Amino acid sequence: MAIIPVLESAQFICKDNPHITINEQAIPAIARELSETLKTYTPHVWREQSLHNIPVVPYDPYHRSTWETLDWLFFISTLNFSFWSDAGSVRRFAVDWNGQTWDGYYSLLAVVKRALEAGVPITSPSFYGDPAKCSDKQLRKFFAPCDDKLPRENLPLMNQRIKFLREVGGILNQHYGGSFAGFLNEWGEKYGSLRSALQLVQMVADTFPCYRDQWPYKGQVVKLWKRAQILVAETWAAFHPTDPSLPHPIFPHGIRELTMFADYRVPQLLMHYDLLIPSPSLSLKLSTKADISPGAEEEIAIRGASVLSVNLLRQEVQRLRGKESDDTSDVMLDFCLWDEAKRLERMGVEMPEAMRVRGVFY
Numbered sequence: 001m002a003i004i005p006v007l008e009s010a011q012f013i014c015k016d017n018p019h020i021t022i023n024e025q026a027i028p029a030i031a032r033e034l035s036e037t038l039k040t041y042t043p044h045v046w047r048e049q050s051l052h053n054i055p056v057v058p059y060d061p062y063h064r065s066t067w068e069t070l071d072w073l074f075f076i077s078t079l080n081f082s083f084w085s086d087a088g089s090v091r092r093f094a095v096d097w098n099g100q101t102w103d104g105y106y107s108l109l110a111v112v113k114r115a116l117e118a119g120v121p122i123t124s125p126s127f128y129g130d131p132a133k134c135s136d137k138q139l140r141k142f143f144a145p146c147d148d149k150l151p152r153e154n155l156p157l158m159n160q161r162i163k164f165l166r167e168v169g170g171i172l173n174q175h176y177g178g179s180f181a182g183f184l185n186e187w188g189e190k191y192g193s194l195r196s197a198l199q200l201v202q203m204v205a206d207t208f209p210c211y212r213d214q215w216p217y218k219g220q221v222v223k224l225w226k227r228a229q230i231l232v233a234e235t236w237a238a239f240h241p242t243d244p245s246l247p248h249p250i251f252p253h254g255i256r257e258l259t260m261f262a263d264y265r266v267p268q269l270l271m272h273y274d275l276l277i278p279s280p281s282l283s284l285k286l287s288t289k290a291d292i293s294p295g296a297e298e299e300i301a302i303r304g305a306s307v308l309s310v311n312l313l314r315q316e317v318q319r320l321r322g323k324e325s326d327d328t329s330d331v332m333l334d335f336c337l338w339d340e341a342k343r344l345e346r347m348g349v350e351m352p353e354a355m356r357v358r359g360v361f362y
């Protein structure tokens, strides 16, 4: 088995960590729930979300919709960070689409849907990577919040978002034929039939500086790679063959060496489940909504413990599922957990506060 840098980092972070503990006693009950959920929750759930960009089936590498979806996935993953706000639901950045108001992560999808429906090629690197075709002003306009009674916030960190789009667009245009499809071809040519999801994650982090979610920590560099992993995992989900007897057209060896994606929403749920127990001082910081700075030990602790605890959960789910467990992965558990966090939020269930780090990696 290949060394998994994110998992290794998580193990290093969790060793004698003063800020957070993994409560292994909570694992069996959560694992039972998750194994029930996984009976019906398959990678195809990805294709059922109305805001997603769905590729043609069967997979056709030359079909326009294939590279459109790939470029959509890359655009979304580049900007998939920092949607949290203390502004309450009537003031938080949100966007109207299809008769509904979308906030948080969904607001990004709605911005893109709206632009594409208006005929703007917003997810095409040749467009967003080139200020002559798509100015900063235009980009800000696409991200205008919906108009309600009270003025809404803008999407946080818009300057960094624009900078990232220029950065990744420039690299794709210059070296990969102006598409994430070209980047995947390069990975395929480099590793052939042995190509793995983990190599792709590594290539993304090596090639695009804004995906390099790695941090100096106690004399080492720890790698958390949230956006690079979610990019690869969603690519896997989007193109997962509907016929289970077929191999995956892009990832013949699956995505089982990926970990969960260390964001701010799943850790909140893991704390709600008492699987992660913050120290009294971290607990106070969370409950008083104190800002934590990017790269702070507490932040790294929460993210590392999330990765490791979901990996432990996955081992238990796999044990419970026995023969059915071929498709059990940290990624599938992560998708279930994130969706569950959103469901509880919609139901108004009270949860511990999520960590407040205003950063560009998750």
Ligand SMILES: Nc1nc2c(c(CN[C@H]3C=C[C@H](O)[C@@H]3O)cn2[C@@H]2O[C@H](COP(=O)(O)O)[C@@H](O)[C@H]2O)c(=O)[nH]1
Pocket: 046, 049, 080, 081, 082, 083, 084, 103, 104, 105, 106, 234, 260, 261, 262, 263, 264, 265, 266, 334, 335, 338, 339, 362
């Ligand atoms: N760990 C993990 N984090 C995820 C996602 C997703 C969405 N993935 C789609 C693909 C499959 C799923 O079913 C989703 O449809 C977003 N995020 C993160 O959440 C935060 C936003 O939260 P809120 O402010 O509440 O909207 C922010 O850090 C964002 O980066 C995920 O899947 N896993």
